[in-house]
Amino acid sequence: MxxxxxxxxxxxxxxxxxxxxxxxxxxxxxxxxxxxxxxxxxxxxxxxxxxxxxxxxxxxxxxxxxxxxxxxxxxxxxxxxxxxxxxxxxxxxxxxxxxxxxxxxxxxxxxxxxxxxxxxxxxxxxxxxxxxxxxxxxxxxxxxxxxxxxxxxxxxxxxxxxxxxxxxxxxxxxxxxxxxxxxxxxxxxxxxxxxxxxxxxxxxxxxxxxxxxxxxxxxxxxxxxxxxxxxxxxxxxxxxxxxxxxxxxxxxxxxxxxxxxxxxxxxxxxxxxxxxxxxxxxxxxxxxxxxxxxxxxxxxxxxxxxxxxxxxxxxxxxxxxxxxxxxxxxxxxIAPVLHCSYKRATENTIVGQRSVGDARLxxxxxxxxxxxxxxxxEQNDFKAKQPRVRYYTMGSNKWQQAESFPLANTEMKSFYLSSAGKANTRNGDGSLAMMPPAKDIPDVFTYDPMNPVTSYGGNVCCTGNAVQGGSFDQSEMELRNDILVYTSEELKEGVEVTGFIESTLYVSSTGLDTDVTIKLIDVHPDGKAYNLDETIQRLRYREGYDKEVFMEKGKVYKVDLTPMVTSNYFAPGHKIRIEVSSSNFPRFDRNMNTGGNNYDEATGVVVQNKIHHSKQYPSVIKLPMIKK
CATH class of the missing domain: 3.40.50.1820 (Alpha/Beta hydrolase fold, catalytic domain)
Known part of the structure; x- marks a missing residue:
């Protein structure tokens, strides 16, 4: 639009x-x-x-x-x-x-x-x-x-x-x-x-x-x-x-x-x-x-x-x-721009707050x-000159090409959510680990529909002054107690992530229904944290969109989120970060947590949500790493 x-x-x-x-x-x-x-x-x-x-x-x-x-x-x-x-x-x-x-x-x-x-x-x-x-x-x-x-x-x-x-x-x-x-x-x-x-x-x-x-x-x-x-x-x-x-x-x-x-x-x-x-x-x-x-x-x-x-x-x-x-x-x-902004790319293309270099085409x-x-x-040179897939990798800031997407040389690498139960805010103890924790010490946060996490940048259009699309530094947002933050170790070698990103979370709640949100972040050495993609899942639809299945208080549910996608080079010294919460508003509407219709409700219910992570509950994000 x-x-x-x-x-x-x-x-x-x-x-x-x-x-x-x-x-x-x-x-x-x-x-x-x-x-x-x-x-x-x-x-x-x-x-x-x-x-x-x-x-x-x-x-x-x-x-x-x-x-x-x-x-x-x-x-x-x-x-x-x-x-x-x-x-x-x-x-x-x-x-x-x-x-x-x-x-x-x-x-x-x-x-x-x-x-x-x-x-x-x-x-x-x-x-x-x-x-x-x-x-x-x-x-x-x-x-x-x-x-x-x-x-x-x-x-x-x-x-x-x-x-x-x-x-x-x-x-x-x-x-x-x-x-x-x-x-x-x-x-x-x-x-x-x-x-x-x-x-x-x-x-x-x-x-x-x-x-x-x-x-x-x-x-x-x-x-x-x-x-x-x-x-x-x-x-x-x-x-x-x-x-x-x-x-x-x-x-x-x-x-x-x-x-x-x-x-x-x-x-x-x-x-x-x-x-x-x-x-x-x-x-x-x-x-x-x-x-x-x-x-x-x-x-x-x-x-x-x-x-x-x-x-x-x-x-x-x-x-x-x-x-x-x-x-x-x-x-x-696939260009590194906002909705229908292909021809607005310049020698120094800025998408939100982040420079992604010369993205002109x-x-x-x-x-x-x-x-x-x-x-x-016409018997022209279109097929000889144009690749099947032309995609722009942010971070390395270059156009690349492939015969398919995802790329043939993709290796899905798992990063498991881990903490000692205090992943709230970027100052917490949340981390991304190569193996799930042995013991489940869940992270807990309060989701209040009247005080949702505000959308800041992102993959969005057409909301007037409500949300400005693009990549913005999320570090100040990550001081909210209702955002769980999981960060990798500093990368010794750069890695390219190109393709579909799969996420599985294990969630429990005090409510009949709630949402879970996730956001993929590139953390720069100066601490700035730039969003790459984001998604959401309304838990009443966790088993499919042809039925509504509400939650039982305290029961742990496996939630597979719809895949995200990006192409980003995480340079040496950078970190990979995942944010988890229950709202991203007004990019997405607020879940009122009642189990009702939502669209006709003016009053919501405050709930306590937990993200579980252990061998029993392996909350994980799978990143498509490109083998060089």
């Missing part, structure tokens, strides 16, 4: 910037106008008669061209406040100047498109119908490639599963909210992680869902009227600004948007869904029982919301594709080389 200007604390434009932008817009418009047929607000018909607003830019002349298609819930209107905006025009120019038609379309129910909106642009038949319409146009060569990041990518997988013959290539970036269930992951489009709600959707839907009472244009309005209207009326509502650092603290969570006086839409329905609710399997999400037989270029970020499920999907398609050519045409790039060269090969049939 994109951060929206409506969110509190985000960037605003100055008058000078607007003036400069207007000058740039005029230049790009006339460049585009000189080479393109511009056909805006074409109302593309769907099978049920609903029409979707579509802008088409194609090379002048009578040729037949491959199509680059962008489908989005966001406003792509080229006119705002009587002035043209640049983004859509720039994208169109990049495509048309390379011999492509560029088509951008709003999802059903968004802005000038007719119908009622639901997340991911359902029904997915709209995507199929759009491919059918485009491939039949006189200016089309019959091949379509889809491109986008975040919500312009997340719909691609489910539509691709329908198997339209015109869909010849995908470029999906930051696409995790389109993944429902894949392998060990059942996030239902990033709504959940380990059964806990990811609160990004609360703030995102506030600024995205259209109010049911919003005014609409007349059904059947003509294109000429839409072209005229778009210059002064772009259907983009302005919602009251919200301080999400406070707004996400509202209880119960089902009332957050209501109390912010936001739009009435689908949020209240979605917040009540459990992880295995049938509704997740009827919308626009892709699940791993659906076919996906399309060549795809996948772009992932280490500090995005769902790096691990995204990489798992890449692996799934490679292994499950029935067409060997499709399996061979799956490529992956020529994404235009990669994208157009991919499309030229698959949409134009």
């Amino acid at each position: 994109k951060k929206l200007l409506l969110a509190f604390g985000l960037l605003t434009c100055t008058a000078g910037a607007i003036q400069l932008k207007a000058q740039d817009t005029a230049a790009i418009y006339w460049k585009l106008d000189s080479i393109a047929v511009i056909d805006q607000k074409v109302m593309m018909p769907m099978r049920d008669g609903i029409r979707l607003a579509t802008d088409i830019y194609r090379p002048k002349g009578n040729g037949k061209y491959p199509i680059v298609f962008s489908r989005t819930p966001y406003n792509f209107n080229t006119w705002v406040d009587g002035k043209m905006t640049t983004r859509t025009l720039e994208e169109a120019y990049q495509a048309v100047s390379r011999g492509y038609a560029f088509v951008v379309q709003n999802e059903r129910g968004r802005f000038f498109s007719e119908g009622e909106w639901d997340i991911l642009g359902t029904p997915i038949t709209d995507g199929y119908d759009a491919l059918e319409w485009m491939s039949k146009q006189s200016w089309s060569n019959g091949k379509v490639g889809v491109i986008g990041c975040s919500s312009t990518a997340e719909w691609q997988m489910a539509v691709a599963s329908q198997g339209h013959p015109a869909l010849a290539a995908m470029v999906a970036q930051g696409f995790g909210a389109g993944v429902g269930r894949v392998g060990k992951f059942m996030e239902q489009g990033n709504w959940y992680r380990g059964g806990a709600q990811q609160m990004l959707f609360t703030s995102w839907l506030y600024s995205t869902q259209h109010d049911k009472m919003a005014p609409k244009l007349p059904v059947g309005i003509q294109q000429k009227d839409l072209v005229r209207l778009q210059k002064f009326y772009d259907m983009g509502p302005e919602y009251p600004r919200v301080d999400w650092a406070q707004g996400l603290r509202t209880l119960p969570v089902k009332d957050i948007i209501k109390k912010a006086q936001g739009p009435e839409g689908i949020y209240e329905d979605m917040i009540a869904r459990k992880p295995n609710d049938p509704a997740w399997f009827k919308g626009g999400l892709y699940h791993d029982n659906m076919p996906l037989e399309v060549p795809a270029y996948w772009f992932v970020s280490w500090y995005d919301v769902s790096s691990a499920p995204n990489i798992a999907l890449f692996n799934h398609v490679r292994n499950a594709a029935k067409n060997k050519s499709v399996a061979d045409n799956q490529y992956l790039v 020529n994404y235009d060269e990669l994208t157009w080389g991919w499309f030229n090969m698959l949409l134009k049939g």
Whole structure:
């Protein structure tokens, strides 16, 4: 999802910037106008008669061209406040100047498109119908490639599963909210992680869902009227600004948007869904029982919301594709940036507070080389030059390549949680050992839902000013008594950790239900502790997401957390650290510990949680070490 200007604390434009932008817009418009047929607000018909607003830019002349298609819930209107905006025009120019038609379309129910909106642009038949319409146009060569990041990518997988013959290539970036269930992951489009709600959707839907009472244009309005209207009326509502650092603290969570006086839409329905609710399997999400037989270029970020499920999907398609050519045409790039921030990498890329070096990559060269090969049939050097997997290793700060992910030369090394029962805070006695302790002396902490551990950095997006994503020094946070800290000895030799990180904890509680969180940390010689990845597990779902099994007071339970993932070089003198707690808020919603619905509760229960570690209860983290 994109951060929206409506969110509190985000960037605003100055008058000078607007003036400069207007000058740039005029230049790009006339460049585009000189080479393109511009056909805006074409109302593309769907099978049920609903029409979707579509802008088409194609090379002048009578040729037949491959199509680059962008489908989005966001406003792509080229006119705002009587002035043209640049983004859509720039994208169109990049495509048309390379011999492509560029088509951008709003999802059903968004802005000038007719119908009622639901997340991911359902029904997915709209995507199929759009491919059918485009491939039949006189200016089309019959091949379509889809491109986008975040919500312009997340719909691609489910539509691709329908198997339209015109869909010849995908470029999906930051696409995790389109993944429902894949392998060990059942996030239902990033709504959940380990059964806990990811609160990004609360703030995102506030600024995205259209109010049911919003005014609409007349059904059947003509294109000429839409072209005229778009210059002064772009259907983009302005919602009251919200301080999400406070707004996400509202209880119960089902009332957050209501109390912010936001739009009435689908949020209240979605917040009540459990992880295995049938509704997740009827919308626009892709699940791993659906076919996906399309060549795809996948772009992932280490500090995005769902790096691990995204990489798992890449692996799934490679292994499950029935067409060997499709399996061979799956490529992956993993960059050390935030959500959809690939092109923001610089000579000194800062992600949060941590410098990860020169992480630049020529994404235009990669994208157009991919499309030229698959949409134009060019015999180019894409496959000769591009590795199957290109990933960035932080710490050593370099791009690397492999034929698969995880890497073939991976050795899983176990680090066992250990202490004398006083692992609370970084000043405690928690350690990571090569063998589990002989005797179980558990670490105990109090989890109070009214005083949760605050999210500080992390793999997140779209929460306005509530959480800033990225890598931040956690050392001050680690002085909280409700954070257990386990640290390795100082490393004498550097080690590269690249791949999926597996975690098993043994937990007991005084509550019917609670959460357990874990965070992987790189501790520098100066004591700064930078987060790499994090995850959570709601314990009522420890036995699977198709049932809720509550806890018995004092009973010890084995909890396997969803895998984390990273690529990081721990240099000599550094330490490996694990943080364990029961909250990471507002990245994830608070468990109220009652065993109730959680989403409709305003009062929580304070619980005592224990992490057990011994030969009987071997709490462990398994790190993928790369053998050199």
